[in-house]
Amino acid sequence: MGISGSDAAGTTIGEASEREALRRIFPRLPESDATLVGPGDDAAVLAAPDGRFVVTTDMMVHGPDFRLAWSGPEDLGWKAAATNLSDIAAMGAVPTALVVAIAAPPETPVAWLEGVADGFRLACTELAPGCGVVGGDLSVSATLTFAVTAFGDLGGRRPVLRSGARPGDVVAVSGALGRAAAGLHALFTEAVDAAGEPDASRLAAVVAAHPDTVSAQLRPRPPIGDGPLAADAGATAMLDLSDGLALDARRVAEASGVAIDLDPAALGPDLRTALTGGEDHGLLATFPPGTRLPGGFRTIGAVHEGRGLRVGGRPFDERGGWDPYLEWDGRRG
Template structure:
């Protein structure tokens, strides 16, 4: 199932695969490209030591696997490092915290060119510089595997504030979003449409030949730009609930609604054309991987940073038709409505929907 990396990255020069070079030499070459941040104690011991000034830290972990989560034919090593950093930084921001460090575990086939790992490291450096300049990679692990994967664990500092959880939204609050809605999903759709060869497999050559390579939506799929700084700004402005839009506005709004026991009423008409500009293809509502922030604020709050209003929080409406909960399905009541019509809050389950043989 997993093609070798010689096929995907061209033939590496002699002595230039991780198997040929050995773990220590690879680590030396990769580590110098990573952003170091400012841990109290960096790599080289059994643990790093990171500051937690207010006596707490937030932590999240997320794994990206070649196949279901990314394809070398569609993403460069720099893209993969960037995305792994960005998605984890976004989870930290969604608590209202400032990112304070990352640790990264990579499993790579022995045939992987060392240049691929250097590119992944460059992606981490570029993403941290762009999104969270004070945050670096404070530790890591390198393993062999038949399947390439990265696991990132990210930490953050709440700066003395309470964490902003999903369950705090109250009837009467304003519903707001920060960050783009839709481009990452449109970019992925374009890759599935134009970036696949006659054999049904992802094809880097087709991505270039079709022009998808320079599509701004494809760029956002490859390198999402979550509004990291808006997380702490929202917390400081009094946000009552917040989460990262990883799976799409509809499904993530459903999660916030169920956790808080409220109904979220989106502004605009049922067909969605009024939401966040005219986006008639549904990706603003159902497209994932943009990693914007969805938050609720007390009525009258001056919305901070890039947040703009997209709706209101209502006391929970009873179920009366379609549109009930998807996660678990046990919560009764309506999660999300627009123009009086419930919005389906179903979304993507990697186990249920992913066909490992396709795309």
């Protein structure tokens, strides 16, 4: 499924110069409150009042990460922003700026890239006000690819690492569990043709039947503001739930040298999807006992002496999540 659409002049990126494409995209991008020198120079200059900055990067590639049959340009701009904003929040920082690189097929309409820019603006406005796009790069490729780098300000807080969980801590999560995976399952079972290939003509019906879960997959809404709140409340460890609760909770346990025991009753009726479904982009954190949980955090388990992941007191040895090197089969995004 290729990129479709056209603008008034029918101009594609293969016909327009990079300068012309950027001229049209720049006005649509969100501005950053931290910008001292913005897009248009060799590099941006950002204010860092804390004296430190948090930085992360993430890629989205057509095929393993999204399908053009299901995701429009605004969806993709939104998701590319959200997945990076959540990593910044997971360190306890406030997102300040994004750098965006896009490689797209030459037949891509410039208007389609404008839609992507609109998606970035909408996501930043809703999820992280004051964060904006301060630069990036455009190129051509047979495979549509996004590479986004995000920056954040700790505001005097200590960074919350994966390695600080301690026995006795409470395990808590902010955001839904398994909802994005349920949306992806609906797309792959109901928005496909007879051969099992993604079918755009079926999308509207699937969205109407599963609005919450499909939206969670195509336009995730991570609880960005809860990251700094968790840091202020004394969170001992935290990370973004991008690859599945079981896999990500095990990462915290391994980094901290502890055992994490998740309570099945707290994970909802579809336990397996909650444990193994990825792309929720909620926040998993541990807090000292007795902490009043901030924001949307709720208790889902506890930290104990030992090693590894347990569910209801029993070892959970399945990988339980997404690893692009070990199990890519094209069935993501």
